[in-house]
Amino acid sequence: MATSTRKPVALVTGGGSGIGRATAVRFAELGYSCVVADIDEQSAKETLSMLQTPGIAVQVDVTMTTSVEAMVTAAVQRFGRIDCAFNGAGILGASARIVESPEDAFDRVMDVNVKGVWLCLKYEIAQMLQQEPVVSDPARWADKPDVCRFRGVRGSIVNASSHAGVNPFLYHSPYCASKWAVLGLTQTAAIEYAKDGIRVNAVCPYVTATPMLTLLKEQSPPDIQHMLDATGHPLGRHAAPEEVAEAVCWLCSDACPFTTGEHLKISGGL
Numbered sequence: 001m002a003t004s005t006r007k008p009v010a011l012v013t014g015g016g017s018g019i020g021r022a023t024a025v026r027f028a029e030l031g032y033s034c035v036v037a038d039i040d041e042q043s044a045k046e047t048l049s050m051l052q053t054p055g056i057a058v059q060v061d062v063t064m065t066t067s068v069e070a071m072v073t074a075a076v077q078r079f080g081r082i083d084c085a086f087n088g089a090g091i092l093g094a095s096a097r098i099v100e101s102p103e104d105a106f107d108r109v110m111d112v113n114v115k116g117v118w119l120c121l122k123y124e125i126a127q128m129l130q131q132e133p134v135v136s137d138p139a140r141w142a143d144k145p146d147v148c149r150f151r152g153v154r155g156s157i158v159n160a161s162s163h164a165g166v167n168p169f170l171y172h173s174p175y176c177a178s179k180w181a182v183l184g185l186t187q188t189a190a191i192e193y194a195k196d197g198i199r200v201n202a203v204c205p206y207v208t209a210t211p212m213l214t215l216l217k218e219q220s221p222p223d224i225q226h227m228l229d230a231t232g233h234p235l236g237r238h239a240a241p242e243e244v245a246e247a248v249c250w251l252c253s254d255a256c257p258f259t260t261g262e263h264l265k266i267s268g269g270l
């Protein structure tokens, strides 16, 4: 088992915007080398330019096996391993009740939000299984040999679910279904690979101030606009993407070795 002072490596999908961008920035501040991946390569490069840490920008379409496999290969070729991954790439889809929803919109949302997360898990975990477990702070756990961190961790993954992954979401049935599905994937992956030293968790943010929120406001019918109005929230504001990023980085870190298969609500009390 390795102990090391090298920089840990974080991979972020959807890293070109919003929560993914804020997460890459926070990982870099915490000393991680970063792989910033997005379908929009230019936006991934912009995020990379914000980081004061070694990194690469990778163009990826998370719905395509070859593309996800190439992303993981690029990360490993550059940095040798993937310690943490945030599977943040996602789309909202159209706003419509079920009867009016086009079938192809359902397929596209499920493709990106569910198959995309599944493919990322598949290739990230395959890589992590090949990695030596790392103990980052052995002295701290010397008297607790049963603590899993003492045995080392191969990797830690966080998936982007949503408040809509544990609640209904009017006019967004495919999105809602996709985010509930992400929790099923998260919990299943967590128990399948727990004994391998790989943790898998999810975050469930409420409305967060990103380009996705702008889109949501633009396309939502008047009768749900009040739900998107920050003044109606108990905290009187929307979450900042940095607040979600902080939670993602904590879940990925060695600070919570017994936390796996969990979903963390970041909803300001709702």
Ligand SMILES: NC(=O)c1ccc[n+]([C@@H]2O[C@H](COP(=O)([O-])OP(=O)(O)OC[C@H]3O[C@@H](n4cnc5c(N)ncnc54)[C@H](O)[C@@H]3O)[C@@H](O)[C@H]2O)c1
Residues within 6 Å of the ligand: 013, 014, 015, 016, 017, 018, 019, 020, 037, 038, 039, 040, 043, 060, 061, 062, 063, 088, 089, 090, 091, 092, 112, 116, 160, 161, 162, 163, 204, 205, 206, 207, 208, 209, 210, 211, 212, 213
């Ligand atoms: N903003 C919110 O209110 C909110 C709340 C809960 C959950 N989420 C979830 O958090 C994640 C990030 O959301 P955000 O608000 O930052 O959205 P965003 O639209 O700002 O960013 C999403 C990113 O995903 C990328 N992407 C889309 N399709 C892709 C694909 N096929 N392959 C690779 N990248 C792709 C986009 O290019 C974009 O950069 C999403 O999964 C979203 O569903 C957002």
